[in-house]
Amino acid sequence: MRAFLILPIIALSALSCGFGAGDDARIASVIIDPGVTPIALRNMDDSGRAIGSIGRLKALVESRGRRLHFAMNGGMYMEDQRPLGLYVEDGRTVRKLVTRTDGYGNFYLSPNGVFGVDSTGKAFVVTTADYPSLRGVRQATQSGPMLVVDGRVNAAFDPRSTNLNIRNGVGILPDGRALFAISRVTVSFHDFARFFQEHGCREALFLDGTISRAYMPEAGLEQMDGVLGPLIVAED
Numbered sequence: 150m151r152a153f154l155i156l157p158i159i160a161l162s163a164l165s166c167g168f169g170a171g172d173d174a175r176i177a178s179v180i181i182d183p184g185v186t187p188i189a190l191r192n193m194d195d196s197g198r199a200i201g202s203i204g205r206l207k208a209l210v211e212s213r214g215r216r217l218h219f220a221m222n223g224g225m226y227m228e229d230q231r232p233l234g235l236y237v238e239d240g241r242t243v244r245k246l247v248t249r250t251d252g253y254g255n256f257y258l259s260p261n262g263v264f265g266v267d268s269t270g271k272a273f274v275v276t277t278a279d280y281p282s283l284r285g286v287r288q289a290t291q292s293g294p295m296l297v298v299d300g301r302v303n304a305a306f307d308p309r310s311t312n313l314n315i316r317n318g319v320g321i322l323p324d325g326r327a328l329f330a331i332s333r334v335t336v337s338f339h340d341f342a343r344f345f346q347e348h349g350c351r352e353a354l355f356l357d358g359t360i361s362r363a364y365m366p367e368a369g370l371e372q373m374d375g376v377l378g379p380l381i382v383a384e385d
Contacts, residue, residue: 176344177368178330179219180322181383183272188327190223190238190288192231192379199230200380203364204373210384219383220364221317221329222357223264224290225256226378234291235263235280236379246280247291255355258305261293262354264319264381272327274320274352290356290379296320296342297353306339313337317361319381320345320353328353329381331363331370356381 181188191200200206203220210217225233233256235246250257260276267273268285275283276295295303296318313335320328328348332341338355345353362372 173340173344175334175336176330176332176341177363177365177370178328178344179365179368180326180328181219182326183266183270184325186218186383186385187270188266188272188288189382189384190236190290190379191382192236192238192243199378201230202373202375202377203362203380206380206382207364207373210382215384217364217382217384218366219329219381221319221331221381222360222362222375222377223379223381224292224356225254230376230378232290232379234261234293235277235289236291237265237286237289240268240287246277248277255358256293258294258303260295260298260303261291262295262352263289263291264354264356265289271325272321274350274354290381292354292356294338294355295352296338296355297346297350300346300351302339302342302346306337306342308337308339310337310339314358315361316341316355316358317363318345318353318355320348320350323349323351329363329365331361331365 207217232244236244262276263280264274265286266288268287315332317331322328362375363370
């Protein structure tokens with residue numbers, strides 16, 4: 150059995166006081182060290198049917214004699230629940246990188262990006278423009294927009310925006326661990342991006358909103374329902 154490390158970030162401060170690293174009660178999060186706990190992507194079961202929900206994923210994992218520790222929807226998808234953008238699972242490229250920028254919706258907001266893990270177990274978040282330079286990618290999912298790029302919140306986000314939604318995303322901490330977060334209540338893009346920035350993430354990627362679900366028992370979330378596409382998974 151592999152050692153497993155997930156560290157919950159405990160939120161304590163009042164919402165009305167703004168927030169710094171770790172003190173936004175609106176957002177649940179966990180940290181996974183990919184060097185200790187492998188991070189994988191899953192979309193279809195062995196029969197080619199979309200797994201579709203964390204509840205079904207958990208049942209599938211347990212049917213194989215394994216244990217689910219963490220799961221989160223991992224990017225936007227099409228009507229058949231297959232990924233909208235680039236998707237690499239266990240080293241196999243299922244869908245190629247999408248580079249067009251003239252589409253409708255959050256996926257096409259500039260810049261969009263890719264979260265993944267390479268063959269050495271290193272997690273990464275990069276812009277779509279930078280992805281082709283990577284080698285040895287083992288897992289990858291494309292989404293958008295980027296929340297944080299080079300340590301800066303995406304300039305397209307308005308701090309005064311009233312566009313509030315449930316949101317989930319992932320960022321890379323300075324020590325290489327992956328920070329996964331999902332809002333417990335509706336938040337703006339700007340506030341969600343600031344959460345990652347104030348934790349020290351120089352890059353962070355929005356994964357989805359509204360439909361977002363997560364399995365984070367340490368943070369009190371076990372959301373088994375929904376209709377989901379790609380799933381980010383940690384199991385042993």
